[in-house]
Amino acid sequence: MPRTDSSAPFQALPALGSDVGRRVGIEIEFMGPSARRTAQALAAGVGGQMVEEDAHAFAVRGSVLGDLAVELDLRYTHPQRHGKTLPVRIGPTAAAGLGWLVSGAVPRELIIPPLPIERLAEVDCILDALRAAGARGRGATLFGSLGLHFNIEAPAADLHRIIAVMVAFGLMESWLRREIADGRRRLERHLPPPYPPAFLHRIAAPDYRPDQSTLIDDYLAANPTRDRGLDLLPLFLSLDAPRVRTKLPYEKIAARPVFHYRLPQAHLGAAGWSIAPDWNRWVGVEKLAADSKRLAAATGAYRTAGSAWPAGIGTLSGTVPPG
Numbered sequence: 001m002p003r004t005d006s007s008a009p010f011q012a013l014p015a016l017g018s019d020v021g022r023r024v025g026i027e028i029e030f031m032g033p034s035a036r037r038t039a040q041a042l043a044a045g046v047g048g049q050m051v052e053e054d055a056h057a058f059a060v061r062g063s064v065l066g067d068l069a070v071e072l073d074l075r076y077t078h079p080q081r082h083g084k085t086l087p088v089r090i091g092p093t094a095a096a097g098l099g100w101l102v103s104g105a106v107p108r109e110l111i112i113p114p115l116p117i118e119r120l121a122e123v124d125c126i127l128d129a130l131r132a133a134g135a136r137g138r139g140a141t142l143f144g145s146l147g148l149h150f151n152i153e154a155p156a157a158d159l160h161r162i163i164a165v166m167v168a169f170g171l172m173e174s175w176l177r178r179e180i181a182d183g184r185r186r187l188e189r190h191l192p193p194p195y196p197p198a199f200l201h202r203i204a205a206p207d208y209r210p211d212q213s214t215l216i217d218d219y220l221a222a223n224p225t226r227d228r229g230l231d232l233l234p235l236f237l238s239l240d241a242p243r244v245r246t247k248l249p250y251e252k253i254a255a256r257p258v259f260h261y262r263l264p265q266a267h268l269g270a271a272g273w274s275i276a277p278d279w280n281r282w283v284g285v286e287k288l289a290a291d292s293k294r295l296a297a298a299t300g301a302y303r304t305a306g307s308a309w310p311a312g313i314g315t316l317s318g319t320v321p322p323g
Helices: 035-046 079-085 092-102 121-132 159-181 197-203 212-222 233-239 241-247 276-290 292-305
Strands: 023-030 049-054 057-063 066-072 108-116 148-153 258-261
Touching (some): 035 049, 035 057, 035 066, 049 092, 108 121, 159 276, 197 212, 233 241, 233 258, 276 292
Antiparallel strands (some): 057 066
């Protein structure tokens, strides 16, 4: 059973240079009510005006958390938005029909705009409105994860920091996967594949200091997919769109200078479920990345022992695995 402590505090991110106000966008996937019904419930529960984009995508503008969006999580049902990256293009009528056909198997997705960290607790309040509308889910369906995704503002101009976060995540990933799946094989098998070991070994090398083009090329060569626990395609697309699109012309990517953390799973069907524990685990990744001595010790032990989370390097917080 996933942790459901809705009273857990939301930990702060380490500052990046002079930045003390980073924000995070959130995506929550669930089963149950249609996008239309969900948008109506959100407008009634948290304010705002519902606006239809297509038969399976709606906005709730002017809510207490800003402009929300809720949609069927299948880009073929939104061709007006994804047409240029669809291998096969269909018209709006066919897209609407496809949506009705697959709505029993494809999740809905609530998209919350970037918020200050101190407002993340308010997201838990939105979960009640979703449940009242009939939203449900326990981490996965028969076909894949029900994702809880965080889009954390990233320092796009700081390659050193980006690499540090990649390495810290790679070292902690096996622990993160165990925590998220909580011993349940059904959930674990639907988690995104981990970074390939050869890629982690490469970026964890002490002499790995690539320029931007080399970093993106190395990432694309090892991870030519958005299906990773820490997906850097949105960030790299914002830095060099032609380079990414040459390799991945049809991948569903939006250019955003963010760390797209998509390993956690949503459990709207669990009473009292909160996004706080998963958020705090991510903060643990960034704290490790920001501590150069501990990160160097961890990568050194990893290269020596081959252990993704080597023993004997201490702890950063209660959310970080013990050494």
